[in-house]
Structures are given as structure tokens and as C-alpha cells.
Amino acid sequence: MSTKRIEKIVGKAIPMPRDDIDTDRITPARFLKSITFEGIEKALFCDERENTPDHPVDNPAHKGANMMFVGKNFGSGSSREHAPQALKRFGIEVLVGVSFAEIFAGNCFAIGVPLGVASADDVNELIRQAQEEPETRFNVDIRNSTVSFGDRVIPIEIQETRKAAFLAGTWDMLTNLRSNLPQVEEVAQHLPYVTNFENDAQ
Amino acid sequence: MSKNTLYDKVWDSHTVARLDSGQDQIFIGLHLIHEVTTPQAFGMLKEIGAGVAFPGRTMGTVDHIIPTLSQIRPYEDEQAEKMMAALEQNVNEFGVRFLHLDSGKQGIVHVIGPELGLSQPGMTIACGDSHTSTHGAMGSLGFGIGTTEVGHVLATQTLALNRLKVKRIEVTGALGPGVTPKDVTLRVIHDLGIKGGLGFAYEYGGDVFDAMSMEGRMTVCNMSIEGGARIGYVNPDQTTFDYLEGREFSPEGEAWERGLAYWRDIASGDDAEYDDVYEIAGESIEPMVTWGINPGHSVGISQPLPEVNSFSGEDRNTAEHGYEFMALNPGESILGTKVDVAFLGSCTNSRISDLREGAQLINGNKVHPGVRMLVVPGSQQVKQQAEEEGLHEIFTEAGAEWREAGCSMCLGMNPDKLVGAERSISTSNRNFIGRQGSPRGRTHLGSPAVVVSSAIAGCIADPREMGEQA
Numbered sequence: 001m002s003t004k005r006i007e008k009i010v011g012k013a014i015p016m017p018r019d020d021i022d023t024d025r026i027t028p029a030r031f032l033k034s035i036t037f038e039g040i041e042k043a044l045f046c047d048e049r050e051n052t053p054d055h056p057v058d059n060p061a062h063k064g065a066n067m068m069f070v071g072k073n074f075g076s077g078s079s080r081e082h083a084p085q086a087l088k089r090f091g092i093e094v095l096v097g098v099s100f101a102e103i104f105a106g107n108c109f110a111i112g113v114p115l116g117v118a119s120a121d122d123v124n125e126l127i128r129q130a131q132e133e134p135e136t137r138f139n140v141d142i143r144n145s146t147v148s149f150g151d152r153v154i155p156i157e158i159q160e161t162r163k164a165a166f167l168a169g170t171w172d173m174l175t176n177l178r179s180n181l182p183q184v185e186e187v188a189q190h191l192p193y194v195t196n197f198e199n200d201a202q
Numbered sequence: 203m204s205k206n207t208l209y210d211k212v213w214d215s216h217t218v219a220r221l222d223s224g225q226d227q228i229f230i231g232l233h234l235i236h237e238v239t240t241p242q243a244f245g246m247l248k249e250i251g252a253g254v255a256f257p258g259r260t261m262g263t264v265d266h267i268i269p270t271l272s273q274i275r276p277y278e279d280e281q282a283e284k285m286m287a288a289l290e291q292n293v294n295e296f297g298v299r300f301l302h303l304d305s306g307k308q309g310i311v312h313v314i315g316p317e318l319g320l321s322q323p324g325m326t327i328a329c330g331d332s333h334t335s336t337h338g339a340m341g342s343l344g345f346g347i348g349t350t351e352v353g354h355v356l357a358t359q360t361l362a363l364n365r366l367k368v369k370r371i372e373v374t375g376a377l378g379p380g381v382t383p384k385d386v387t388l389r390v391i392h393d394l395g396i397k398g399g400l401g402f403a404y405e406y407g408g409d410v411f412d413a414m415s416m417e418g419r420m421t422v423c424n425m426s427i428e429g430g431a432r433i434g435y436v437n438p439d440q441t442t443f444d445y446l447e448g449r450e451f452s453p454e455g456e457a458w459e460r461g462l463a464y465w466r467d468i469a470s471g472d473d474a475e476y477d478d479v480y481e482i483a484g485e486s487i488e489p490m491v492t493w494g495i496n497p498g499h500s501v502g503i504s505q506p507l508p509e510v511n512s513f514s515g516e517d518r519n520t521a522e523h524g525y526e527f528m529a530l531n532p533g534e535s536i537l538g539t540k541v542d543v544a545f546l547g548s549c550t551n552s553r554i555s556d557l558r559e560g561a562q563l564i565n566g567n568k569v570h571p572g573v574r575m576l577v578v579p580g581s582q583q584v585k586q587q588a589e590e591e592g593l594h595e596i597f598t599e600a601g602a603e604w605r606e607a608g609c610s611m612c613l614g615m616n617p618d619k620l621v622g623a624e625r626s627i628s629t630s631n632r633n634f635i636g637r638q639g640s641p642r643g644r645t646h647l648g649s650p651a652v653v654v655s656s657a658i659a660g661c662i663a664d665p666r667e668m669g670e671q672a
Contacts, residue, residue: 019519020495020496020520022496022632024634024635028641029637030614030615030639032615033284033615035241035242035245036241047635047636051642071516073396073430076396076430078332078632079239079331079332079347080238080239080348081242081350099400101397103345103347106347106348106351106363107348107349107350107351110354120515160224161224161364162223164222164224165222170222170223173221173223174250174354174357176222176362177361178252180218180358181255183219184218184227184358184360187218187229188256188359191215192460192461193322196451197457197458198457
């Protein structure tokens with residue numbers, strides 16, 4: 001399992017101004033019928049894109065973008081990891097938004113996609129900037145928790161525990177979890193239901 | 203910070219280590235797996251050459267992609283067949299227990315967990331499905347995870363997690379006639395909002411929950427995630443114990459007595475402290491139905507649809523989008539809105555009590571000729587029980603379709619889907635755009651009673667008025 005340090009992401013951004021974008025919209029369920037994540041990026045917002053001729057994801061001005069600015073409660077609903085996988089495989093390396101749903105945020109962390117949270121006003125400014133001047137190069141600085149363009153520096157919040165893991169390159173938790181397997185056994189032995197209450201545990 | 207709640211006790215007793223990241227490594231007591239969110243996770247195990255750490259704490263079944271009409275193999279849908287075959291191969295290779303179609307115990311993971319006594323109080327329960335919060339009804343901590351995390355549980359039986367805050371939701375008094383647990387959960391989401399639960403576990407309590415059946419508690423806990431709360435639970439009590447006793451995986455004899463002691467002990471103490479408390483008077487809850495594009499867009503069935511400017515700044519855009527997409531207008535009544543499809547099923551409302559309630563209301567009536575109605579039991583055991591009680595005949599005589607167990611029309615991953623701009627009234631949990639399989643399909647959520655009364659009327663109808671006619 002390879003893992004890498006994530007300190008800084010520089011590039012263009014796709015603006016997604018709507019709030020409450022759920023994972024059914026990011027990757028409709030019929031695209032979950034696969035035994036790999038390969039090609040899942042083709043499903044990214046595909047139903048919306050079909051019904052919206054000028055969808056930001058298809059706008060040639062945003063071609064090559066590696067970040068996305070989103071509204072409130074992004075990634076709500078279904079726990080499908082297909083949603084962050086589609087974003088990542090499409091080329092999105094970081095998202096900045098007003099707020100993110102819990103499971104979605106956990107999934108993004110698990111696959112090494114940082115999420116930055118900013119105030120609604122600041123996010124609106126970022127979205128407007130990306131809409132009006134799509135060639136703008138934004139700079140997301142994980143260590144200093146900022147996103148900047150030109151002279152403008154906007155503070156973002158990155159959950160401390162996750163930020164530390166991105167900077168240290170330890171966001172792939174599996175190695176960590178596996179190194180504690182002996183302690184796992186010990187905790188299991190003290191939980192009476194693990195033996196279906198056959199023993200007088202504890 | 204919360205203290206001495208069930209959440210705190212279970213969290214502490216399941217903590218393996220504090221990780222460098224600052225997260226806690228938490229032991230998972232029960233891991234439920236299904237065909238959709240596991241193939242890549244098993245792939246990960248193969249890649250690193252690991253096995254399943256605690257195969258005896260894992261149980262698999264198939265629910266999302268399974269057709270509810272003809273289940274003859276190979277499935278017509280090649281992709282569904284491929285996923286099924288991958289799951290069969292993986293559970294064999296890794297030695298994981300699997301409730302297959304021929305077991306008589308297959309069903310939606312969140313129906314079979316409690317039904318078989320697999321889900322018990324004081325456990326941590328994870329599954330690659332957001333509605334794992336359902337198992338909180340048993341007095342456990344159930345929560346949904348993504349596929350990478352499924353891999354973590356398979357390989358280590360643990361997860362790296364951040365501790366949540368605990369919000370107590372107290373529903374006092376009693377529910378009025380025709381008002382059901384589904385209405386309680388829609389009202390909670392309506393009041394606290396779809397992001398109100400971000401960062402929280404919900405503890406449900408109060409007179410209404412004390413008096414509620416286990417199935418009803420499952421309906422409420424199921425939709426916690428729709429309010430943003432990854433976990434929702436009810437403290438275990440005599441109702442829980444009575445439900446558990448005698449189930450296949452429940453302890454027996456002396457072990458049962460030890461189980462009882464553990465379960466009583468794990469409940470929130472009288473001195474428990476919460477990060478927040480929210481109270482609703484049971485009497486103030488009406489049958490609820492959604493009008494928009496998320497589960498927070500709901501209204502008491504007799505109330506006019508809310509004005510757009512009743513939403514605060516940020517939510518106004520979503521509300522406007524909701525009205526536009528659903529072709530409805532503020533100020534109108536939701537009653538009388540024509541529906542094409544009525545769906546009674548899903549992990550929210552497909553248990554025997556839901557089917558009994560539906561059958562009782564539909565008995566002697568007919569599904570409106572303009573409506574296609576699907577009744578889909580949540581498990582093979584629920585189906586069998588319903589058939590022993592003759593419920594299937596009541597539904598089919600009324601003109602509804604009686605199907606095999608599965609997720610069905612909740613999510614558009616199997617042949618049961620809306621077509622074009624069809625409008626449905628559904629007992630499922632999500633009215634998101636495209637959720638029921640058609641990008642233009644329109645979904646209204648409601649209780650089994652609302653779905654049945656609407657199926658008969660051909661339009662959204664108040665079950666309380668139907669009762670008066672009968």
C-alpha cells in the first residue's frame with residue numbers, strides 16, 4: 001500500500017455552487033455495479049451533466065482542474081466510496097467547501113483526498129473566482145491551512161488529526177491498524193459477546 | 203463532552219489504541235457485508251496478502267442488486283451476475299459466513315442483522331452502507347463505512363475513527379392515531395435539518411420511544427444518517443430483550459443471563475451527560491411526507507407547502523431547486539398530488555410490522571388503476587411470515603405486486619426503477635434526485651400508512667381520513 005505526503009496542491013478549480021449535493025448525484029447507483037473502481041470517473045455527475053448543457057465539469061475552461069469548490073453538506077447520503085473515487089480518478093486532489101457529510105469525509109481521508117472547510121462567504125468568493133476567471137491558479141497549502149490566489153489568502157479548516165496524517169504521509173491507516181493486532185485480540189477477549197457470553201468474561 | 207452514555211461506554215470498551223493521527227482505533231463487534239461495497243476491499247486483502255482477521259465476526263448476504271421478480275441464475279443483468287459471482291468467490295476464499303438465497307435467511311443487511319439476533323446491545327456494528335445506523339435500535343453503535351474502511355475491518359476488525367458528540371432526542375407524550383415511527387424520524391430531520399447531526403450520535407429516548415416496538419425503533423435509527431448523524435441508538439430495555447430472546451444467534455441459558463447483565467449495564471446511566479438535548483412533543487407530530495429533493499424537505503401532511511423564504515439563506519437555493527424539480531409550488535397542499543408508483547419496502551420499512559400495517563389498511567380496497575404498487579419484504583423470513591399470515595393475498599387481491607426480498611426500488615441498482623418523470627410515494631429513505639433509478643423520477647417519502655392510502659387514492663392522501671371512511 002503506497003502512501004504519500006500531501007502538503008500542497010496547485011491548479012485550476014471546478015466551481016460547484018449548489019448545496020446538499022448527495023453521493024447519488026455524484027455517482028448514480030447504476031454505476032456501482034462493478035467489482036472495481038476502474039473507470040468510475042466516467043460516472044462523475046453523469047446524470048446532471050446529461051441534463052445540464054453547461055455543467056461546470058464539462059466546461060472546457062475548467063479542463064485539467066485538480067480541485068473543486070463546493071457548497072454546504074457536500075457528499076451527503078449513501079456511504080458509497082465510489083463518489084470520492086470518481087472525483088479522485090477524475091483528477092480532483094482536494095475539495096474546499098462550506099461543510100462535508102461525515103461518511104464522505106471519512107472516505108476522502110481513507111483515499112488521501114484532503115477536505116478544506118471555509119466560511120460560506122469565502123467559498124462563494126472562491127466559486128466566483130473560478131467561474132469568472134477559470135484560468136486562475138489556486139494554491140491549497142495543507143500545512144498552513146490556506147487557499148490562495150493572487151494576493152488573496154483564505155483560511156481553511158482541515159481536521160487536525162487528518163491534516164497531521166496528510167503531512168506525515170500516514171493517511172493510509174491500514175498499516176497503523178495492523179501493527180496493533182495483538183491489542184485487538186486483547187480487547188476482543190474482554191468483550192463478553194465475542195464468546196457469545198459463554199464465559200464469565202471481564 | 204458527553205459522559206456515561208451508552209455511546210461513551212461502548213466506545214471506551216471497544217478502544218484498542220489511540221493512533222498517532224489522534225483518532226481512536228475501535229474494535230468492530232459485527233461486520234455485515236454485501237455485494238456492492240466489498241469486491242474492491244477483498245481485492246485490497248489479496249494485494250497485501252492478508253486474510254480476514256475475525257471471520258466469525260463477519261456475516262455476508264446479498265441485497266442491493268438482487269432482482270425481486272425472477273432470481274434464476276445467471277441474472278439477466280450481466281453486471282449484477284458478475285457482482286454476485288465475485289461475492290460468492292470472496293466469501294468462499296476468505297472463509298466468511300454467507301446467507302445465500304437458498305439459506306431462507308437472505309435479506310437486506312439491516313433487516314437480517316436484528317432478525318437473526320446477530321445485532322445485539324453494546325456492540326459496534328459496521329457495514330459498507332450508510333443505513334447501518336438501523337442497528338442502533340438494538341442498543342448498539344451501528345454506522346456506515348466506505349470500501350477502503352471495509353478493507354480495514356476485514357484485515358483488522360478495527361477502524362480508525364473520531365469520537366462523536368452525543369445529542370439526546372427526547373420525544374415526550376404519545377403519538378396520535380395514524381402517526382408512526384416513520385413520521386417521528388421525518389419530523390426529527392425536519393426540525394434539526396439534514397446536517398443537524400453532523401459530528402453527532404443521536405440517542406433517542408422519552409415516552410414515545412419507551413412505548414415503541416423494536417421495528418419502529420429500527421425505522422427511526424435507520425434514518426439518523428438522513429439527518430447527518432452517522433449513528434442513532436435507543437438504550438436497550440425490556441422491549442429489546444423480549445425481541446432478542448430465542449433468535450438464532452442470541453445467547454441461551456446461563457449465557458442469556460450474562461448477556462442481560464451486560465446489556466443492562468451498557469445503557470446510558472441516570473447521570474449521563476449529553477452535548478445537546480432536543481425535545482419534541484409526541485402529540486405535535488403529524489403524518490409527514492416529503493415534497494422536495496432531500497429528506498429534510500418534508501411537511502405535515504395537512505399543512506401547506508412551506509414558502510421558500512421560510513428557509514435560511516443557504517437552504518433557500520436547495521428548496522427552490524426542490525420545488526422546480528418536483529414540479530410543486532409553495533403554499534399548495536401536498537394532498538391530491540398524483541402518483542404513478544407506490545413502493546412499500548426498503549431497510550426503513552419492510553419488516554413484518556410494516557407489512558401488517560399496510561395489509562390492514564389495504565384490505566378490502568383496490569390500488570388505484572393509475573398506480574403501480576410494489577410490496578417488497580425485507581428478508582426471506584419476513585416474506586415467509588407474511589405469507590403464513592396471508593398478507594401476500596391481501597396485497598395481490600388489492601392489485602399490488604408481491605415480490606422477493608431485496609433493496610428493490612429504494613436505489614435503482616436492480617430492475618425495480620422509476621421510468622422517466624414518474625412520481626412515487628415510497629416508504630424508503632431518500633428522495634434524492636435520481637435515487638429511484640430515473641434521473642427525472644420524483645420521490646415522496648412517507649410511512650407505510652401514507653403509501654397505502656396514496657396507492658388507493660391515486661394521489662397523496664392522509665391515512666387518518668381513510669380510517670374514517672373504512
